[in-house]
Amino acid sequence: MALPVAQAGRDAKLRVSGIGKTFHRRDGSLLVLDDISFDVHAGEFFAIVGPSGCGKTTFLRIVQGLDQPTAGQVLLSGRPLSGPGPDRGFVFQHDSLFPWRTVLKNVTFGPELRGTSRARAEDSARGIISLVGLSGFEGHYPHELSGGMRQRVNLARAFAVDPDILLMDEPFASLDALTRESLQQELLRVVAETGKTVLFITHQIDEAVLLADRIAVFSARPGRLMRTVAVDLPRPRALAVKRSARFQEIVEQVWSLIAESHGPEEQKETPGRMP
Amino acid sequence: MAQQATMEEAHAQHPAATAGSRAVRALTRPRVLRSLISLVIVLGGWELVGQFVLTNKLFFVPLSDVLRALVELWEKGELQRHIGASFKAIGYGMALAIVIGVAFGIVMGASRTVADYTEVYLNALYSTPLVAIAPLLILWLGIGIASKIAVVFLISVFPIVISTASGVRNVEHHYLDVARAFGATRNQIVAKVMIPAALPFVLTGVRLAIGRAIVGVVVGELFGANAGLGYLIYTSGQTFDVPSLFAGVLCLAFAGVSLTWMLQKLEARLVRWKPAPLED
Numbered sequence: 001m002a003l004p005v006a007q008a009g010r011d012a013k014l015r016v017s018g019i020g021k022t023f024h025r026r027d028g029s030l031l032v033l034d035d036i037s038f039d040v041h042a043g044e045f046f047a048i049v050g051p052s053g054c055g056k057t058t059f060l061r062i063v064q065g066l067d068q069p070t071a072g073q074v075l076l077s078g079r080p081l082s083g084p085g086p087d088r089g090f091v092f093q094h095d096s097l098f099p100w101r102t103v104l105k106n107v108t109f110g111p112e113l114r115g116t117s118r119a120r121a122e123d124s125a126r127g128i129i130s131l132v133g134l135s136g137f138e139g140h141y142p143h144e145l146s147g148g149m150r151q152r153v154n155l156a157r158a159f160a161v162d163p164d165i166l167l168m169d170e171p172f173a174s175l176d177a178l179t180r181e182s183l184q185q186e187l188l189r190v191v192a193e194t195g196k197t198v199l200f201i202t203h204q205i206d207e208a209v210l211l212a213d214r215i216a217v218f219s220a221r222p223g224r225l226m227r228t229v230a231v232d233l234p235r236p237r238a239l240a241v242k243r244s245a246r247f248q249e250i251v252e253q254v255w256s257l258i259a260e261s262h263g264p265e266e267q268k269e270t271p272g273r274m275p
Numbered sequence: 276m277a278q279q280a281t282m283e284e285a286h287a288q289h290p291a292a293t294a295g296s297r298a299v300r301a302l303t304r305p306r307v308l309r310s311l312i313s314l315v316i317v318l319g320g321w322e323l324v325g326q327f328v329l330t331n332k333l334f335f336v337p338l339s340d341v342l343r344a345l346v347e348l349w350e351k352g353e354l355q356r357h358i359g360a361s362f363k364a365i366g367y368g369m370a371l372a373i374v375i376g377v378a379f380g381i382v383m384g385a386s387r388t389v390a391d392y393t394e395v396y397l398n399a400l401y402s403t404p405l406v407a408i409a410p411l412l413i414l415w416l417g418i419g420i421a422s423k424i425a426v427v428f429l430i431s432v433f434p435i436v437i438s439t440a441s442g443v444r445n446v447e448h449h450y451l452d453v454a455r456a457f458g459a460t461r462n463q464i465v466a467k468v469m470i471p472a473a474l475p476f477v478l479t480g481v482r483l484a485i486g487r488a489i490v491g492v493v494v495g496e497l498f499g500a501n502a503g504l505g506y507l508i509y510t511s512g513q514t515f516d517v518p519s520l521f522a523g524v525l526c527l528a529f530a531g532v533s534l535t536w537m538l539q540k541l542e543a544r545l546v547r548w549k550p551a552p553l554e555d
Contacts, residue, residue, distance in 0.1 A: 064456050083458075090456040096449055100471040100548040109467070110457045143550040161457065 012039035013197045014046075014063070014165055018072030021058055031222040032058050036072070038216055038225060040165070040199060045191060047200045047208035050218030051258060056201045057093070059223065060169050063199065064090050077164055086110055089158030091168040095150055097142040103129065103153050104138040110161035121160075128156045131190055148179035155187065165197045172207070181239060184210060188237060205254045209247060210237060217254055219261030226257055336517050341525060344518035353507070358526060360502035364420055364492045365530075368427025372484060376432045377477055380439025384473065385465060390440065401433040406494040413499045423495040423503065430491035431484035435477070442476025443469045475549065478542045485534050489527060504530075 021033040032055040040046040048056055061067040063074055065084035074081045076088070089110075097106050104125055111121035129138055132152040142150055151171055158166055172180040188211060191198055202208050208215045215229045231250055233241055241247055318338055325337025332340070348354035383390045383397075409426050416422035446469055454468045496505025504523045511519035 066452060066456060084456050085458045088456075090453075092449075092453060092456075094449065096453045098450060098453070098468070098471070100474070100546075102548075109454075112467075113457055113459050113463055141548045143548070 012075070013042040013044070013077060014040040014199065015075040015078075016040075016063070016072070017075075019059065019062060019069045019074065020071035021055065021062065021067070022070045033062075033069070034222040034224050036223070036225050038228060040197060042197055043195050045198045045200065045211055045213045047202060047212035047215045048218060049202055049205055049208045049215055049254060049258070050223065051220045051261075052203060054218040054220040055223030056203075056218060057169055059218075060167055060199070060201055064088055064167055086114060086161040087164045089161050089163035089166045091151075091154050091158045091166065091171045093169040093171065093173060095142070095147070095154075095174070097150055097153055097157070099142050101141075102138065103134060103140050103142075103145070103156075106142070106153055107156045107160045109157060114161075125156070125160055128159050129153075131159070131193070132156045133186065146179075147175055148183060151175065151183060152186070155190070159190070159194070159196075163196070165199060166191075168198065168200045170202050171200075173202070173204075180207075185239065187211065188235075192236060205251050205258075206242065206247075209233075209250050209254065210242060215254060217257045217261075219258075226261055229254055229257070332517060333515060334517070336521060340518040341521040344516075344522045345525070348507075348519065348522060354522070354526070356502055357504050357507045357523070360420065360423075360500075360506075361492050361496065361504045361527075362530070364423035364427055364495070364503065365488050367420075368424045368492070369431055369481075369484065369488050371424070371428045372432040372435055372488075373481060375428075376435030376480070376484075377439050380436040380477070380480075381443055381465060381469065381473070383436065384440035384443025385469060397433060397436055401437055405430045406491055409491075409495045410498050413495070418499040418501060423492050423500065426491045426495040427488045431488040434483040434487065435480040438476045438480030438483070439473060442473030445476070446472040475542075475546050478538065478545065482535065482538050482542075485538065486531065489531055489534075493527065 016039070017037045019033055019036040020031070023030045023032055036059065038046075048059070050056055058067060062069045063081070065081055065088075098109065101109065104122060107125040107129060108116075108118070108121040111124070112118075126135075126138065129135060132155050134149060134152050134156070137145065137149065142153070145153070154171065158168075172183050175183065184207065200208070200211060209231055212231050215231060217226045217229065218224065219226050229250065233244070233246060233250070322338040325335055325340070329335035345354065348357075383393060406426065408429075409422075412425045412429075413422045416425055450468050450472060451464060454464050459467065492503065493505035493508070496503035497509050500506040504526055508520050508523040511517070511523065
């Protein structure tokens with residue numbers, strides 16, 4: 001069921017309709033995503049949470065154009081997606097900087113592919129590098145940086161293509177707690193400054209509540225969209241917001257949705273933090 | 276874990292110091308000293324054995340005789356001529372092998388189809404002692420430099436192709452995904468991901484090839500030539516001029532050591548992005 005383009009383009013930056021994904025194996029087929037539909041509005045920070053195995057990463061790869069869905073379609077700014085493109089900036093889960101490129105050269109990678117002149121690309125890259133707080137490290141190689149700094153470069157690289165939407169796949173999962181918190185704050189600041197639309201995937205409920213305007217809760221095997229939860233916490237959100245009663249309430253609400261999807265005996269295995 | 280993070284931060288903040296101390300460490304005294312001591316022992320031992328143990332000059336000569344022969348050959352202009360001829364063959368042959376070997380290695384690494392059609396021959400030719408066909412090449416191309424270039428090329432191209440291909444094949448899938456996510460075309464992926472990622476492998480192939488190239492040129496010159504270090508060794512052997520024979524061998528050894536050293540320097544420059552290996 002294709003939606004009229006004009007209608008889709010009016011209020012939804014990203015319109016996901018009826019996305020399904022089945023992997024075919026020798027020993028049968030595996031349904032990973034089942035009929036996922038939602039809209040992300042322009043300038044919205046939209047998070048997806050769910051237990052591991054709920055197909056979050058597969059879903060994001062479909063939006064990025066790295067995988068094809070077996071059903072449904074994705075519209076970005078009213079246009080159906082065909083393959084990967086610089087209209088989406090991807091921040092990967094794992095350390096994905098090119099080790100043979102300096103910080104500056106990693107950030108100019110996207111513009112370089114599009115044939116932007118080196119001077120222009122490097123100029124704007126320097127601006128973005130300072131935006132993520134890494135001025136002075138332009139000439140460093142990734143192995144010379146800490147994990148937190150590398151994720152900042154990843155963020156800068158995604159910003160450098162000036163995407164319509166930023167796709168982030170558990171970008172802070174491999175960081176220690178302190179670094180993660182400072183990068184969450186940094187991300188909130190950068191997103192507020194640039195007004196970017198963000199689709200953010202995480203398995204940490206408190207992270208989703210802290211960052212997002214709305215949270216889609218996925219269930220596991222197959223991944224289904226259970227419900228979308230609006231986060232009505234005021235912005236800007238400092239770390240202190242985590243101690244507010246409202247924050248705890250929303251965390252609890254998301255938590256119980258995930259627990260529900262799992263059934264009582266599996267609750268202990270559910271990832272995410274108990275509030 | 277926390278400690279590791281702190282160390283990483285420290286590392287991140289003083290990369291210049293790290294690079295500097297790496298250079299210093301390379302030149303630290305104990306290492307240079309050990310090399311010098313080893314050189315003195317080996318060369319001194321050679322001189323002593325030549326003077327007092329193996330005194331029949333038809334079989335063995337002391338180092339001083341060899342050095343004298345080197346000076347004489349230099350003064351006659353012979354040495355320069357031979358070194359020039361051999362190095363020209365190595366230079367042209369290797370250059371050709373690098374250009375063609377890297378290009379083909381990339382194609383082979385990137386395309387499973389090409390690899391399936393060609394791999395068996397490459398592996399066969401890589402392990403065949405190709406110097407054995409040197410006489411044939413001389414028959415085809417004459418005793419001049421062309422046949423030597425051909426020998427050097429043939430013998431050094433295979434390690435380069437094979438290691439380049441395996442370098443391209445070993446590129447982490449993740450990096451290809453990143454490039455595709457940013458909308459890279461196939462050609463851009465080759466140029467901006469596969470080649471830089473495979474570079475350390477390419478250099479390893481070139482290093483293997485250098486040793487083989489030196490053997491190749493000498494064998495080529497043994498079979499038929501009018502100049503070159505192999506030719507010098509061959510003619511000196513025929514006339515029982517043992518000092519000149521050793522002079523030729525010494526030049527070859529020096530060539531091997533210096534070419535490998537140059538390549539190591541090049542490697543250090545080109546793969547600066549790799550974390551420095553831990554040294555003692």
